[in-house]
Amino acid sequence: MKINTNLSTIGTCSLFLTALASPCCFPLFGFILAALGLGTFELFGGWTMWVFQVLVALSIVGLFISYRKHKCMYPILIAIPSALVIFYSYHFLENDNWIYLMYLGMFGLGISAIVNHYRNRLHYSCCITQEKIVSEINLKSTITCPNCGHSKEETMPTDACQYFYECENCHLVLKPKAGDCCVFCSYGTEKCPPIQTGAGCC
Structure with a gap:
């Protein structure tokens, strides 16, 4: 998959890594770094919350790009x-509960x-399946007139x-035989695309 379909995943993972590496701003994650001896480590220093908000916006943009697919x-x-909870808690909430809303938003x-990653994978799998089906279909079929025996290769719709x-030789208008869905299934060397793919009569 292209990187733009994973933009939200990249943004969200980076967001959590930023929080994990900034225990002073996000004490919930502090115990992990404390166990590693990095309890006072700040990845972006005073820019942490601004970087955090940019990553939130990046995640939202990535989701909209994925939605189009x-x-x-x-x-x-x-x-x-x-995202609104995160921005509200940081910019407008003045009591000590802002960090809990921040965690909730995260x-x-x-x-x-x-969920988006799962949908991207599902969409990608469907596209691959469709491409495989199309590549296996033979769209060329030689149709033979039962009246005069004239044959001509045609591209099936x-x-x-x-x-x-x-x-084109005797100008007889051919119709499908009983039980067939089209003239290619009746008089062609290849069945029509729906029959080839197993989808049944079109």
Whole structure:
């Protein structure tokens, strides 16, 4: 997958790494660094919260880019309220509870990133499957007139069944035989694309 479809995952992971590396701003993560002897380490110093907010915005942008591909609204519906909670808690909440809302928003973004990553993988798998199906379809079929025996190679349509075909030699208009969905299934060397893919009659 292209990097733009993973932008939200990159942004959210970077967001958590920033919080993890900034225990003074995010004490919930401090015990991990304290266990590593890095309890006072600050990755970005005084710029930590600004970098944090940029990463939040990056995650949201990544989700919108991904939405244009997989058309699933759930990650965005989770992420936007989470981001608003983060911005509100930092800029407008003046009591000591702001950090708890910050954690809530972070974990909301984490959930949205996980859902988005799953949808991206699902969309990518579907695209690969469709490309594989298309590559395995033979769109060329030689159709033979049962009246005069004239043969001609034709390109079969992929979005519709061809019910009529006029022989260019004797001008007989061919129709599918009973049980067939199109003239290619009846008189061609290859069945129509839906039959080839196993989708059934078109």
